[in-house]
Amino acid sequence: MIGPGGREHAIVRSLLSDPNVSEVHAAPGNAGIAAIVPTHDVNASDPAAVSALALKLGSDLVIVGPEAPLAAGVADAVRAAGIPVFGPSKEAAQLEASKAFAKTVMAEAQVPTAMARVAVNVQEAADALDAFGAPYVVKDDGLAAGKGVVVTNDREEALAHAESCFKVGGTVVIEEFLDGPEVSLFVLADGRTVVPLAPAQDFKRIFDGDEGPNTGGMGAYSPLEWAPANLVQEVIDRVAQPTIDAMAHRGTPFIGVLYCGLALTSRGTRVIEFNARFGDPETQAVLARLKTPLGGVLMAAAKGQLDEIEDLRWSPETAVAVVLASENYPSTPRTGDKIRGLKKANRLDGVHVLHAGTGADADGNTVSAGGRVLAVVGMGVDLEDARERAYSGIEQISLEGGQYRTDIAAKAARGEINVADTASQP
Numbered sequence: 240m241i242g243p244g245g246r247e248h249a250i251v252r253s254l255l256s257d258p259n260v261s262e263v264h265a266a267p268g269n270a271g272i273a274a275i276v277p278t279h280d281v282n283a284s285d286p287a288a289v290s291a292l293a294l295k296l297g298s299d300l301v302i303v304g305p306e307a308p309l310a311a312g313v314a315d316a317v318r319a320a321g322i323p324v325f326g327p328s329k330e331a332a333q334l335e336a337s338k339a340f341a342k343t344v345m346a347e348a349q350v351p352t353a354m355a356r357v358a359v360n361v362q363e364a365a366d367a368l369d370a371f372g373a374p375y376v377v378k379d380d381g382l383a384a385g386k387g388v389v390v391t392n393d394r395e396e397a398l399a400h401a402e403s404c405f406k407v408g409g410t411v412v413i414e415e416f417l418d419g420p421e422v423s424l425f426v427l428a429d430g431r432t433v434v435p436l437a438p439a440q441d442f443k444r445i446f447d448g449d450e451g452p453n454t455g456g457m458g459a460y461s462p463l464e465w466a467p468a469n470l471v472q473e474v475i476d477r478v479a480q481p482t483i484d485a486m487a488h489r490g491t492p493f494i495g496v497l498y499c500g501l502a503l504t505s506r507g508t509r510v511i512e513f514n515a516r517f518g519d520p521e522t523q524a525v526l527a528r529l530k531t532p533l534g535g536v537l538m539a540a541a542k543g544q545l546d547e548i549e550d551l552r553w554s555p556e557t558a559v560a561v562v563l564a565s566e567n568y569p570s571t572p573r574t575g576d577k578i579r580g581l582k583k584a585n586r587l588d589g590v591h592v593l594h595a596g597t598g599a600d601a602d603g604n605t606v607s608a609g610g611r612v613l614a615v616v617g618m619g620v621d622l623e624d625a626r627e628r629a630y631s632g633i634e635q636i637s638l639e640g641g642q643y644r645t646d647i648a649a650k651a652a653r654g655e656i657n658v659a660d661t662a663s664q665p
């Protein structure tokens with residue numbers, strides 16, 4: 240398992256419960272991962288180092304968690320060493336690494352998405368903003384860990400974000416605004432065949448009520464009771480399969496997870512973005528419910544054998560994941576603070592803690608080491624129950640300056656999410 244975060248901890252936890260998986264190693268991991276499997280101090284984005292480690296360990300399968308190693312060609316290097324990899328090649332990972340590339344493939348595959356224009360200077364950006372009107376959506380074209388997007392009614396702010404991207408030599412994509420609830424759907428792909436996981440919803444903004452700047456994600460829940468019954472099939476038919484087919488047709492088959500970030504708008508389902516990896520923290524909620532052993536499924540994807548696997552089995556329970564972030568996240572998170580109460584939280588019924596940015600200090604205490612520090616997952620009979628468990632877990636944990644949203648899945652639990660009638664109609 241390659242990567243340092245909460246998503247990787249969730250994947251490792253699932254792999255350990257797969258009876259056919261004999262041994263799991265992680266690089267570099269975090270304090271929570273190191274407590275359950277051997278970890279290796281390797282730069283996850285160094286293709287040669289990762290493939291050397293995989294060869295040394297005699298790995299049967301390498302799973303690449305985050306986007307940066309994929310964009311750096313880690314999957315290519317491991318594949319070239321003859322080891323099956325769950326994770327797309329550098330070229331296929333452009334679906335995430337370049338928003339402009341993603342738009343091109345979506346156009347080829349006739350995937351419904353927001354209208355967009357690429358701008359390379361202030362004049363082009365201003366013209367595009369005025370063409371679409373408010374609310375303005377301005378995206379840094381490169382990888383920005385979910386933080387390169389500004390959505391605002393303030394034209395000055397939109398233009399300032401574009402300028403800051405141009406200053407460092409980047410380009411921006413300016414889009415029409417998509418209304419309606421957002422859904423994250425992870426679709427496993429082996430280059431040809433696709434297998435969907437259960438849909439989830441993520442909470443991108445730092446503060447309650449979707450206020451404040453975008454983050455990598457402050458919480459998630461799954462499944463989505465309010466989603467139209469045909470949503471997953473519609474996304475497979477109109478988004479995932481056409482995209483996977485287009486990538487194969489281009490000669491850059493996509494092997495791994497195509498993360499479809501969707502908006503269920505009043506004019507139908509639209510793709511907001513693709514990612515080339517599992518979402519974080521949606522994975523923490525989604526995998527908590529997966530009953531089918533994960534290792535076999537990821538191996539089938541890596542080997543081009545997804546057509547041979549049976550339908551995935553899911554727990555009937557609902558999962559809610561609440562992220563604890565450090566002070567000042569998402570700008571300049573403060574790190575190195577002691578985290579207390581982890582054991583108490585883990586002991587609660589239906590609660591488990593997944594580490595993200597954690598490490599150990601010189602005395603072996605678990606300390607914060609990143610912006611998003613951990614996620615507490617609550618499993619319950621319904622959203623209300625799962626929320627209660629997740630929050631009772633996070634209340635056991637103390638971290639100086641720590642911040643978390645108190646409204647993860649609250650709107651859905653109150654039955655207040657509405658999908659417009661026209662959304663998701665065939």
Ligand code: AMP
Binds near residue numbers: 376
């Ligand atoms: P992205 O990095 O493209 O996922 O964007 C991050 C977040 O910005 C998304 O999850 C949405 O909440 C918001 N966003 C991105 N594009 C749009 C859009 N065209 N319309 C409305 N909101 C958007």
Ligand code: GLY
Binds near residue numbers: 441456514517519520
């Ligand atoms: N949760 C959003 C992401 O993983 O990009």
